[in-house]
Amino acid sequence: MKVAMYYNQQDIRIEEKPIPKIGDDEVLVKMKACGICGSDLMDWYLKNRAPLVLGHEPAGIIEKTGEKVKDFNVGDRVFVHHHVPCLTCHYCIHGDYTLCQKFHNTNIDPGGFAEYFRVPALNLQIDTLKIPDKLSFEEASLIEPVGCCLRAFKKSGIQVGDSVLIIGAGTTGIIHTALSKIFGASKTIVSDFFDFRLRMAERFEADITVNPKTDDLIDVVKGETNGIGVDLVIVTAPSIEAYKVGLKACRKGGKLCVFAPTRPGEYLRISPKELFFSEIQIIPSYxxxxxxxxxxxxxxxxxRIKAKELITHRFKLEETSEAFKTALENKESLKVIVLNEE
Ligand SMILES: [Zn+2]
Ligand SMILES: [Zn+2]
Incomplete structure (x- = not known):
């Protein structure tokens, strides 16, 4: 079968690999659609693990089932989550599923940017979801990124009527914009350096969009919140500057959600004195x-989440290299999807 082997951002090769063999309690899925995630574009995060097959937002059709598999059949259309928790460790029983060691160790084999992938038993039991008929594979490939954003909102404890600032309007910034409305925000402000993305945020019901190249974000936020700042800031841009601005835009007692990691070795200076008196809560969500x-x-x-409208580019599996280039360089792209067509 064909796989897209990642060596580095500029070097992704189509290679041949044997179709994975499945165990009695596993299934083989034929990939149909798999999104490129922001984390697939973080070279520092992948450098030490390459070469590898990326792709953790896959949807496809079950091609083969192991003898002991009961709840799934050949031909089922499925979304498969690449990481699943053990449900019994200290982290899991505290609801911190994404910190579970098992969560980090589980994965689909070899990855989503492949013609076929094997779904290990635990992934099949805990987080393989049948796709309803009315959803396309590409829409289903958005389940994982939407899930990540949902978790951030849940962790942030947003309340109806809160004001929200989203810094960075890439795919996850836009999903956050849509969720902000769903969670009952009274006002959603979205900031990005690219006007294309701000127009997309407006399509997803942002109330106010700001391009910091032309307008001062803090002035706008203060103007919109009677001078006090927003209740919740979600930072989806992987930059220290974004976090600095986010802290300034947050009201006293508000929350700042850390949704994007910065590069290793980058630090944000925080004064415990200021944090103490402002009671701003910093809430990471991974x-x-x-x-x-x-x-x-x-x-x-x-x-409620218009998944299809988030997809701006589609490529064939053979064109994965070009797909990555687009996701990385094209500032008029949001979700870039790799499709495995007949
Ligand atoms: Zn992802
Ligand atoms: Zn666990």
Whole structure:
């Protein structure tokens, strides 16, 4: 079978690999659609693991099932989550599923940018979801990123009527914009350096969009919040500057959600004195669990999250290298999808 082997951002090769053999309690899935995630574009994160097959937002059709598999059949259309928790460790029983060691160790084999992938038993049991007929594979490939954003909102404890600032309007920034409305925000402000993305944010019901190249974000936020700042800031841009601005835009007692990691070795200076008196809460949210993926599927199915409108580019598996280039360089791109067509 064909796989897209990642050596580095500029070097992704189509290679031949044997189709994975499955165990009695596993299934083989034929990939149909798999999104490129922001984390697939973080070279520092992947450098030490390459060469590898990326792709963790896959949807496809079950091609083969092991003898002991009961709940799935050949021909089922499925979304598969690449990471699943053990449900019993200290982290899991505290609801911190994404910190579970098993969560980090589980994965699909070899990855989503391949003609076929093997779904290990635990992934099949805990977080393989059947795709409703009305959803396309490409829409289902958005389940994972929507799940990540949902988890951030849940962790942030947003309340109806809150004001929200989203810094960075890439795919996840736009999903956050849509979720902000769903969670009942009274006002959603979205900031990005690229006007294309701000127009997309408006399509997803942002109330106010700001390009910091032309307008001062803090002035706008203060003007919109009677001078006090927003209740919740979500930073989806991987930059220290974005976090600095985010802290300034947050009201006293508000929350700042850390949704994007910066490069290793980059630090944000925080004064405990200022943090103490401002009581701003810093809430990081990494990845998504089996709880949010189910809700994400429902939100996409119901049309509350318009998954299709998030997809700006589609490439064939053979063109994965070009797909990465587009995701990395084209500032008029949001979700870039790799498709495995007949
Ligand atoms: Zn992702
Ligand atoms: Zn666990």
């Amino acid at each position: 990845s998504t669990s089996h709880l949010e993926t189910r809700t994400a599927l429902e939100l996409i199915k119901s049309g």
